[in-house]
Amino acid sequence: MNKSELIDAIAAEADIPKAAASKALDGMIAAVTGALKQGDTVTLVGFGTFYVGERAERTGRNPKTGDSITIPAARSPKFRAGKALKDAL
Incomplete structure (x- = not known):
């Protein structure tokens, strides 16, 4: 599964538009990356x-x-x- 397939799956599971699912996934990735950079x-x-x-x-x-x-x-x-x-x- 690649990123676009994951976005499609999130949109279908949460019943939200693909654009919202993409923003949510990008936000999650940014939050995890930021926390790891700080050593958390x-x-x-x-x-x-x-x-x-x-x-x-x-x-x-x-x-x-x-x-x-x-x-x-x-x-x-x-x-x-x-x-x-x-x-x-």
């Missing part, structure tokens, strides 16, 4: 939790030359599914 977690009970994962600095290898390189520490978004979502699957 976003918990949707029954669905899951969005949070920021930390990766430590590590040493890797350049596959072309075989030289050791340092891969810097990074933050990345993560999602942990809730119980209701897991049970639905």
Whole structure:
């Protein structure tokens, strides 16, 4: 399912116009992104939790030359599914 299909599904489920569903989805994405940027977690009970994962600095290898390189520490978004979502699957 892509974004336009998700908008169609939201509009049909909530019985609202597609334009309103698109604005609602864009608002939700912006709110989750903003919260994660601030380091907060976003918990949707029954669905899951969005949070920021930390990766430590590590040493890797350049596959072309075989030289050791340092891969810097990074933050990345993560999602942990809730119980209701897991049970639905």
